[in-house]
Amino acid sequence: MRNIKIFFSILIAALLSACDNQSGTEKVDFDREAFLVNMADEVIQPSIQDFSIKADALTSASIAFEGEQSDGNLIVLRNALKDLWLSYQHLAYVQVVPNVNLRDRVNIFPASASKIEENINTGNFVLGAASNVDAKGFPALDYLLFGTGETNAEVIAYFQQENLGSSRLQYVADLVEDIQTAADSMQEGWETYRAVFIENTGTDVGSGTSILVNEYNFQFDIRLKNAKIGFPAGGNPRTGGVLSPEKVEAYYSGWSAELAEASVLASLAVFTGESYQSGANGLGMDDYLTALSAVDRNGDDLSTAIISQTNAALEEMEKIEAPYSVVATTEGSQLVTVYNTLQAVIPLIKVDMTSAMSVSITFQDNDGD
Amino acid sequence: MMVINNQLSYYLKQQKHIAPLATFRVAFGVMMLASIIRFWANGWISKQYIEPDFFFTYYGFDWVKPLGNPGMYIIFAIMGLAALGIALGAFYRYSATLFFLTFTYVELIDKTNYLNHYYFVSIIAFLLIFVPAHKAYSVDTLRKPNLKNFRVPAWTIYIFILQLSMVYFFAGVAKLNAEWVFEALPLKIWLPSRAHTPIIGSILDYRWVAFAFSWFGLLYDLTIPFFLLWKKTRFVAYLTVIAFHFMTAALFQIGMFPYIMVVSTLIFFSEDFHKKLWAKFFPEGEYKQALLQSSASISPITKYLLVGFIALQLFLPFRYALYPGKLFWTEQGYRFSWRVMLMEKAGYSQFTVAYPEQNKFIEVFPKDYLTPVQEKMMNTQPDMILQFAHFLRDEYEIKHGEAPQVFVESYASVNGKGSRPFVDPNINLSAINRGYQNKTWVLPYQK
Numbered sequence: 001m002r003n004i005k006i007f008f009s010i011l012i013a014a015l016l017s018a019c020d021n022q023s024g025t026e027k028v029d030f031d032r033e034a035f036l037v038n039m040a041d042e043v044i045q046p047s048i049q050d051f052s053i054k055a056d057a058l059t060s061a062s063i064a065f066e067g068e069q070s071d072g073n074l075i076v077l078r079n080a081l082k083d084l085w086l087s088y089q090h091l092a093y094v095q096v097v098p099n100v101n102l103r104d105r106v107n108i109f110p111a112s113a114s115k116i117e118e119n120i121n122t123g124n125f126v127l128g129a130a131s132n133v134d135a136k137g138f139p140a141l142d143y144l145l146f147g148t149g150e151t152n153a154e155v156i157a158y159f160q161q162e163n164l165g166s167s168r169l170q171y172v173a174d175l176v177e178d179i180q181t182a183a184d185s186m187q188e189g190w191e192t193y194r195a196v197f198i199e200n201t202g203t204d205v206g207s208g209t210s211i212l213v214n215e216y217n218f219q220f221d222i223r224l225k226n227a228k229i230g231f232p233a234g235g236n237p238r239t240g241g242v243l244s245p246e247k248v249e250a251y252y253s254g255w256s257a258e259l260a261e262a263s264v265l266a267s268l269a270v271f272t273g274e275s276y277q278s279g280a281n282g283l284g285m286d287d288y289l290t291a292l293s294a295v296d297r298n299g300d301d302l303s304t305a306i307i308s309q310t311n312a313a314l315e316e317m318e319k320i321e322a323p324y325s326v327v328a329t330t331e332g333s334q335l336v337t338v339y340n341t342l343q344a345v346i347p348l349i350k351v352d353m354t355s356a357m358s359v360s361i362t363f364q365d366n367d368g369d
Numbered sequence: 370m371m372v373i374n375n376q377l378s379y380y381l382k383q384q385k386h387i388a389p390l391a392t393f394r395v396a397f398g399v400m401m402l403a404s405i406i407r408f409w410a411n412g413w414i415s416k417q418y419i420e421p422d423f424f425f426t427y428y429g430f431d432w433v434k435p436l437g438n439p440g441m442y443i444i445f446a447i448m449g450l451a452a453l454g455i456a457l458g459a460f461y462r463y464s465a466t467l468f469f470l471t472f473t474y475v476e477l478i479d480k481t482n483y484l485n486h487y488y489f490v491s492i493i494a495f496l497l498i499f500v501p502a503h504k505a506y507s508v509d510t511l512r513k514p515n516l517k518n519f520r521v522p523a524w525t526i527y528i529f530i531l532q533l534s535m536v537y538f539f540a541g542v543a544k545l546n547a548e549w550v551f552e553a554l555p556l557k558i559w560l561p562s563r564a565h566t567p568i569i570g571s572i573l574d575y576r577w578v579a580f581a582f583s584w585f586g587l588l589y590d591l592t593i594p595f596f597l598l599w600k601k602t603r604f605v606a607y608l609t610v611i612a613f614h615f616m617t618a619a620l621f622q623i624g625m626f627p628y629i630m631v632v633s634t635l636i637f638f639s640e641d642f643h644k645k646l647w648a649k650f651f652p653e654g655e656y657k658q659a660l661l662q663s664s665a666s667i668s669p670i671t672k673y674l675l676v677g678f679i680a681l682q683l684f685l686p687f688r689y690a691l692y693p694g695k696l697f698w699t700e701q702g703y704r705f706s707w708r709v710m711l712m713e714k715a716g717y718s719q720f721t722v723a724y725p726e727q728n729k730f731i732e733v734f735p736k737d738y739l740t741p742v743q744e745k746m747m748n749t750q751p752d753m754i755l756q757f758a759h760f761l762r763d764e765y766e767i768k769h770g771e772a773p774q775v776f777v778e779s780y781a782s783v784n785g786k787g788s789r790p791f792v793d794p795n796i797n798l799s800a801i802n803r804g805y806q807n808k809t810w811v812l813p814y815q816k
Binding site for chain 2: 025026027028029030032200201202203204222226230234241242292294295296297298299302346347348350351352354355356357358360361362363364365366367
């Protein structure tokens with residue numbers, strides 16, 4: 001018995017000495033609930049709200065254009081589309097509301113012009129069908145409002161064409177209605193979901209943090225890096241591929257650069273928990289990582305590494321003057337540089353960040369890798 | 370040598386009461402049945418063995434294929450009945466054999482789902498085939514009263530004690546690494562993520578707690594078999610077993626394992642303890658035929674099988690030493706070694722299928738072929754990355770009539786030390802063979 005006592009005394013002494021060097025009271029000092037509340041009320045809710053307001057504007061503009069296909073109404077409609085598309089860039093990172101699936105609903109590009117025309121011609125289509133993901137949303141409107149004529153007059157003529165004009169206007173109305181419905185269900189869904197979002201302060205499956213991190217990562221990796229930059233510039237430009245300038249976002253309007261830059265800026269705003277309205281800094285993923293003492297492979301603060309690498313990508317994007325659809329026509333273009341700088345963010349957010357936060361992806365049993 | 374051999378032989382063949390073995394049989398059978406029901410109810414049969422398009426088989430076991438729907442459900446139903454058979458001691462040898470075969474078959478389908486405790490279950494099921502755990506307190510003895518025998522050779526109990534001790538001890542040895550001991554990793558990463566756990570959650574953010582848990586876990590694993598073996602400490606040790614495993618159950622997503630260990634370790638308790646336990650249910654059973662000697666001899670086949678089995682058990686946890694490089698990075702010799710909750714590893718990989726002469730390069734998203742869990746597991750385990758590359762090679766060969774080259778750009782991070790390039794992105798994985806040879810195509814862990 002005496003031996004056991006000695007053994008445990010030594011053990012406890014050793015344990016105390018191991019932690020007593022000023023790190024003894026060190027802790028992860030982070031208010032997870034305040035973080036989720038900030039993300040919910042300052043980032044997500046206003047983003048959904050803004051998207052909804054701009055969807056309303058698009059609906060009004062579309063109704064006006066349907067009533068009268070004037071030059072002025074066309075411009076108003078186009079601007080409404082652009083405002084909404086830009087607003088979407090932020091919401092795409094935080095579309096945490098279950099069962100809305102906003103991304104696939106409003107922004108699958110490139111749009112299929114032939115499918116859109118076919119739908120208009122037959123009048124026999126269901127926008128919600130999986131086969132129509134590339135015949136609706138912003139990219140479809142981009143085609144209809146920009147791609148159907150060289151000049152405004154030609155576009156207007158397209159909608160005033162004798163046989164198909166009214167079907168074309170109807171298709172625009174259907175597309176806008178579909179977007180409006182998505183915006184509405186996002187807003188309605190959020191009202192009930194907010195409580196669930198902030199309830200679980202852990203990082204297991206279904207917790208607000210894990211959903212947020214996964215949405216953020218997916219949008220950054222798949223929809224920003226791959227879809228907006230990688231595919232047009234030739235798939236994964238590192239290993240080579242076929243240049244596909246027609247695959248850029250907003251091919252017809254040429255807004256691709258603005259939208260992509262807005263997306264990168266939005267990623268930073270979401271990451272740092274910035275208030276959507278005021279731009280004030282709040283508790284974000286960056287603060288959580290810092291509280292966790294998360295570091296990159298050089299032992300430097302992980303949040304700082306993510307922010308500076310994202311900014312590096314933004315700088316490369318700002319150097320690009322021409323629309324991406326033009327830039328992507330040459331091998332080894334600036335888009336490849338952008339791709340590479342974005343790719344350097346991926347391991348940091350998909351590996352280092354999720355690892356530091358222990359974000360779980362499954363309910364399945366696990367005994368630790 | 371002869372003397373030692375004789376003593377050991379005497380020790381292993383001495384007559385013991387069957388009660389501890391019978392308790393173990395029932396406890397294990399009930400736990401397995403509960404596990405199967407839970408697995409089924411969670412929808413995991415479909416999720417893990419029916420829905421995936423691709424399965425990560427073990428090298429040498431590529432012929433093991435899932436049976437689809439309803440095949441997999443039938444397998445699990447048989448497994449459940451066999452578990453019940455073990456618990457009740459009904460058609461015991463068949464039940465144990467059938468349980469071992471069905472369970473091990475399922476585990477061999479996809480290494481994504483590898484868990485040390487599934488491996489443990491397979492081993493225990495295998496051992497149960499060879500012991501007469503059904504010779505009392507069982508349906509079989511009701512069916513055939515002649516079978517009844519309260520005496521068993523000691524080795525049939527000791528083998529389970531040895532196996533459990535090895536599990537704990539090797540799990541402890543595995544924790545003897547600098548990051549576990551001096552940096553409290555990976556618990557320092559995991560515990561704060563559990564800060565919302567009721568009652569104890571609030572302390573999990575403190576760094577000292579991660580150290581306390583790491584050190585306690587290490588000492589627990591290394592010493593608990595000995596404290597359980599020693600009569601004087603056994604009771605306190607068992608309370609520790611309960612506390613330890615319930616704590617891990619509350620904190621981590623480790624399923625039935627804690628409960629399996631809590632009931633399995635009852636076998637460390639004395640013959641008298643178990644006899645009293647059984648006397649409550651079968652008061653008349655006590656020693657009616659107790660003097661019947663169990664067959665003291667053990668068939669040579671069984672004997673050599675068991676010796677070989679133990680030797681293998683002693684070898685496997687250390688086979689990693691045969692490979693160069695950092696074990697946590699390459700994971701060569703990582704599985705089947707009782708490395709439980711030992712590291713936080715994460716990864717990312719992006720595959721390219723290439724036909725260079727046609728200037729055709731296709732980026733492939735693993736999520737189009739794999740479940741999220743499969744992808745997560747693959748991202749951190751080089752052998753699985755290679756398997757998936759081969760799968761892509763074969764898929765594209767069918768599609769394009771010609772085998773492509775396959776490259777991967779991958780990153781991994783161990784214990785939150787930052788991600789590093791993982792597999793060599795310039796290596797054409799379609800031309801690399803699978804196997805136990807050193808994986809030279811995994812980049813060394815960069816400082």
